[in-house]
Amino acid sequence: MNKLDSKKIMNGLLLLTLLPLLFIDINAFHNWGDDFAQYLWQAADLVHAKNLNEQPMFDLQNIAPLNRGSGFSLMLSALYALFGLNMQAFLILISCTLVALALVLYRFYCRQLPFKSAHYLALILVLMIVYNRHVLFLKTEVLPVFPMMALLYLCLTIYHGQQSKRIWLLAICSGVLLSMANVAWVFYLSVFLMQVILFKNKPSKSLMLETLILLLVPLFVYTAIKSIVFKTLHTDDISWYQGVFSIQSFGTVLKGNLIYYKDVFFLSFDQDIWFVFNKGIKLLMLVLVSSGFYYKVKSKFRVEDLFFILYLMLLLVYPDNGSGIRFLMPLIPLILLYSAFGCRFILDRFTIQKHQWVLLLYACVLLSYSQNIKQNIHAYAQLSEGPYEKEAVASFNFIRDSTDQKSAVAFFKPWTIQLYADRAAMPISSKQTFEEIKTKMLLNGVNYILFSLKSSPPEIYNATAMQQTENDQSFRCVYQNQHFKLFCFKPAL
Secondary structure, eight states, X not given: OOHHHHHHHHHHHHHHHHGGGGTTXXXXXXXXXXXXXXXXXXXXXXXXXXXXXXXXXXXXXXTSOSSOOHHHHHHHHHHHHHXXXXXXXXXXXHHHHHHHHHHHHHHHHHHHOSSTTHHHHHHHHHHHHHTSHHHHHHTTSOOSHHHHHHHHHHHHHHXXXXXXXXXXXXXXXXXXXXXXXXXXXXXXXXXXXXXXXXXHHSOOHHHHHHHHHHHHHHHHHHHHHHHHHHSSOOOHHHHHHHHHOOSTTHHHHHHHHHHHHHHHHHHHTOOSSOHHHHHHHHHHHHHHHHHHHHHHHHHOOOHHHHHHHHHHHHHHHOSOOOSGGGTTGGGHHHHHHHHHHHHHHHHHHTTOOOTHHHHHHHHHHHHXXXXXXXXXXXXXXXXXXXXXXXXXXXXXXXXXXXXXXXXEEEESSHHHIIIIIOSEEEEOOTTOOHHHHHHXXXXXXXXXXXXXXXXXXXXXXXXXXXXXXXXXXXXXXXXEOSSEEEEEEOOOO
């Protein structure tokens, strides 16, 4: 069999194994995560030709940047224009971007893996990523994780190609990448620093021109997309991230994140198999990744290694660490790549040339996924707690149909109110006291508050504040069902 036939067979096998992703967990509902609602709200307002910056906002800038993910919202707006708030349509799009990510990663791995039969191992590594139970869970959420990663690894693949011919494509893709998620600026910085290193080692006019293109064109593309979506070039996201970091709490955050992401790393390889094997796989991966990173960087330091270092540094100092594997996802393909280099390192030490053992190792890890995949597909297919359960839908419908259009509602997930109830919203939390909530409502002119009567999920439940609201004469219950209770707020003059 010649190389061309072998390549065709591998490409066909890859597509065949990725096909189920287009049908798994295409649900008609979503969980309570509020980020998805912000992206969809931005997409909806783009279709309706509204100016997002003229919409009333009440302290929403305290929970996340007001203007973010312009490229992702622009992508969603095309589906919203065709299907409205059809969650299945959006999840099909997310599934397609996961398949696109898999195809890009396969190409990336085939070029990077230090083995003769790299395409076999590349296929296994790709399947280890896309069929990981945590990745399958992310596939049930409308978030920019997969499109951002697909663009990221496409840019890394292009960067290692013939730059003189592909420099403009790389620059344009980098600009679109920046519009997907703010963490993409780490890649932008990595490319710039790598270009500086290359220029320092071998200065030339052509390299300087390439560097200028890679610096300026992405900024132009990013600015153009952001101005289309938000009708403005505000830098609210920059000021928001500046406010998140604190020098005083730096040590505490760093220590907490080291422990947290160590647990997330091990959890990403955790499977429902015999404890000894489960523990062994996780410890083996830690050894392989550590040794592989050393081996790869020592042999040749490349832009993906610089990105890995800078992104990991950012993760360790970023105060918000409650998103599980989501923030670590851009590094997962590199972690597996380093583990493969770790295998190469060990084989070289023991002068073992049987690369089939490496394939067998990763194939066994992949097979250990099977039980969890079945369980998770069944679990994710069930209607979970979220804005699509009938009591939540009834509450949002009442707010939209029975309150004044200029009304504002205090709720734990404000963007869901903005999206599904079409009312301005003010965020509250399960940890706030009644007096804090009441004061904020008074200052912002918010005249409704929605409480959950269920203790699950805990982030939308505040029993103490709800009980005090019921006893306060400024509040009057105007709607209630089994799960939610809506109060109208009319402060005494």
